Amino acid sequence: MSDGAGLTSSEYIHHHLTNLQVGQGFWTLNLDTLITSSLLGFLVLGLFAWVARKATSGIPGRLQSAVEVIFEMVQSQVKDVFHGDPGMVAPLALTIFVWVFVMNAVDLLPVDLIPHLMGEAGVGHWRAVPTADPNLTFAMSLTVFVLIYVYNFRAKGLGGFLKEALTAPFxxxxxxxxxxxxxxEDFAKPISLALRLFGNMYAGEMVFILIALCPAYLQWLLGAPWAIFHILIITLQAFIFMILTIIYLSMANESH
Known part of the structure; x- marks a missing residue:
């Protein structure tokens, strides 16, 4: 429910779309994005490490079963798509899928919950969904971009890479x-990766904010169906980012 009493609709929307920032100009840092994404990353890492330590070869618990399903799904995608020794591709794909999914899933929390809690702690602005920040999605896609060139040079060498770049396809x-x-082609890959994830999550965040501006009886009527549909979106976007990363690295690893 909205706690934006005393704010106009535009002020309420602006408040929820404003990041907690430090610094100026190019070196401005969105602290809410950095802190939330880091905490979720450590949370997932700790959870998976705990499940690995408690894993049993007997009848697994629900949590172990869920982790095994995710692991097998990612491993299957890597085997089907990546041609060659997967090396670090499988762990990278697993990290991307789970991390992006949990960051996206923050969007399912009530719009005012985290900003209200941070407001009680004296923080004026706190944007809760890290993947609705283009700085984070571009940082992730640029990391994939660097890995594409690393795999190109590793598979083909400098001479092979230059030959391919200068002779293919004409x-x-x-x-x-x-x-x-x-x-x-190369620069389109990180741009499309970043904008696809950002655009979908920004649109979802905006819809939830607009629903929060409705009367209370409409918030539940509109919010529940959208939240159910949004579960598909956050999962699909995590999967797409993961599978495209695997495809791009597979293309870079192939010698022509």
Missing amino acids: GAKLAPFNLIFRLI
Whole structure:
């Protein structure tokens, strides 16, 4: 429910879409995004480590069963998509899927819950959903971008990589055009990864904020169906980010 008494609709929306920031200009840091994403990362890491220590070869508990299902799903996707020695690809894919999913899942909490709690602690602004911040989604996609080049150089060497970039797909005589198309293709990957995740989560966050502005009886009527549908969105976006990362690294690892 909305606790935006005394605020106009535009002020309420602006309040919920404003990050807690420190610094100026290019070096401005969104502290809420950094802190929330880090805490969720450590939470997931600790949970998986605890499940691994308590794992049994007998009848597993519900938590162990859930972790095993996620692990097997990710492992299956890596085997089907990545051609070659997976190395760190499987752990990376598992980390991406689970971490993005839990960050997305924060959007299912009541809109005013976390900002209200932080307000009680004296913090004026706190944007709860890390993946609704383009800084985080671009940081993740740029990390994938760097890994794409690492796998390219590892699989083909510098000479092989340059040969591929300058000769495919039109041959050596059209090397400048080949290089232009290659650069467009490579830079489109992190941009599409970042904007897809950000756009979906920002839209979901905005819908929840708009629902919170409705009368109380409409909030439950509209919020419940949207929350159920949003479960599919947050899961799908985590899966898409993971599977595209695997595909891009597989393409980089292949020698032509």
